[in-house]
Amino acid sequence: MPAAVRKFRRETSEISCCLKYLLFASNVILWLSALLVLSVGIWAWSEKDMFRNITRLHFIALDPAFVLIILGCIAFQLGFMGSVGALRENTCLLAAYAIFLSVLLIAEIGFCAVAFVLKDKGWIKDQATEGLKAFIRHYREDADQQNLIDWIQEDWLQCCGIDGPKDWDSNNYFNCSSIAIGSREACGVPFSCCRRRPQELIKNKQCGYDVRKEGYVSLHNTHNQVTLFSQNAFLTHSRIVRKQPVDRNIHERGCLRAGEDWLEAHLISVAMCCVALLVLQQSVYNFWHE
Numbered sequence: 001m002p003a004a005v006r007k008f009r010r011e012t013s014e015i016s017c018c019l020k021y022l023l024f025a026s027n028v029i030l031w032l033s034a035l036l037v038l039s040v041g042i043w044a045w046s047e048k049d050m051f052r053n054i055t056r057l058h059f060i061a062l063d064p065a066f067v068l069i070i071l072g073c074i075a076f077q078l079g080f081m082g083s084v085g086a087l088r089e090n091t092c093l094l095a096a097y098a099i100f101l102s103v104l105l106i107a108e109i110g111f112c113a114v115a116f117v118l119k120d121k122g123w124i125k126d127q128a129t130e131g132l133k134a135f136i137r138h139y140r141e142d143a144d145q146q147n148l149i150d151w152i153q154e155d156w157l158q159c160c161g162i163d164g165p166k167d168w169d170s171n172n173y174f175n176c177s178s179i180a181i182g183s184r185e186a187c188g189v190p191f192s193c194c195r196r197r198p199q200e201l202i203k204n205k206q207c208g209y210d211v212r213k214e215g216y217v218s219l220h221n222t223h224n225q226v227t228l229f230s231q232n233a234f235l236t237h238s239r240i241v242r243k244q245p246v247d248r249n250i251h252e253r254g255c256l257r258a259g260e261d262w263l264e265a266h267l268i269s270v271a272m273c274c275v276a277l278l279v280l281q282q283s284v285y286n287f288w289h290e
Contacts, residue, residue, distance in 0.1 A: 023086040031079030041065045044144060063130050064144040078104075105281045112274065125256065132162045132255060139171050139190065150192035152255060159258035160193035160251040163288025165212055167254070168193075175214065187213040193250045211248040 044065035045051060046054035060066050078100055085093030118124055135149045153159055161167030166188050168174040187210055194207040210216055263270065 003110055020086050027079045027082030027086065029079075030075055031083055034072050034075030034079050036072075037052075037068050038076055041068030041072055044068065048143070062134055062145065063142070064148055074104075105278065108274075108278060128259065129162055133167075133170065136161070136167060136171050139155060140173050150190060153190070153251065154192035154194075154196075157255050157258035157262060158195075158251050159253050159255035160189055161254050162256050163195060163254035164252060165189050165248075165250060168192050169212070174212075184209065189209075189250060195249050195251060197249075203267070208250060211250055216248065 081093045081097040085097050135145055139146050173185045176187040189208040191205045191208050
């Protein structure tokens with residue numbers, strides 16, 4: 001009879017109990033958040049039927065749904081390795097977690113270094129310009145990109161176009177030559193370019209019509225009500241409406257310059273967030289090695 005093999009129960013843990021459950025809890029939150037982000041990205045792509053029409057994707061790096069899918073996949077994998085590895089004290093998963101975190105940390109530091117070196121050479125500005133050009137060209141073709149640029153122009157930066165409203169001429173719907181084919185938006189800009197009026201409850205989706213048309217003027221009647229026309233004078237209800245100086249009621253500043261101004265105004269906050277993120281990642285890496 002072979003001798004019975006006695007099994008000894010491991011009494012001690014390879015990592016501290018406090019660190020174990022702290023790492024587990026934080027990565028479970030990351031895992032669930034990543035699952036939510038990934039689900040939203042996949043749902044957005046399925047709504048646009050992109051999985052069967054991938055050729056419709058013109059600028060994949062700027063597609064909001066694609067960015068959500070990529071970020072969701074990375075965070076989901078990182079959260080899975082961290083939570084399961086900490087709970088089961090699996091050194092293989094924890095090692096992979098630490099390596100993955102180190103790669104992300106090095107990539108972030110490298111990106112910041114490259115951005116700092118190239119900031120005066122115009123490379124970042126050129127990339128931002130190309131991205132905004134793609135947004136403008138495909139404004140009516142992708143609902144996600146349309147909502148994103150509307151948010152940038154209306155809510156975030158209060159701007160219009162890249163260098164100004166004239167940049168919307170590169171979009172087929174807003175190009176002035178589209179008047180010949182009956183586009184009502186020809187020689188105009190999206191509503192997100194319009195300045196908000198005081199106490200405006202309902203957005204005027206037509207506020208950008210004709211604002212880039214030659215001869216566009218603002219007309220005031222005797223009741224001081226503004227009516228927009230492209231004529232020199234107008235007679236209505238036996239009252240003469242006279243021409244006033246042009247006030248298009250839109251943002252004249254381009255989004256590129258507005259973005260630079262925003263970054264300069266919030267440079268300290270952005271830098272502190274980046275440093276805090278790097279310190280947090282480095283702390284997690286150091287805790288695991290200890």
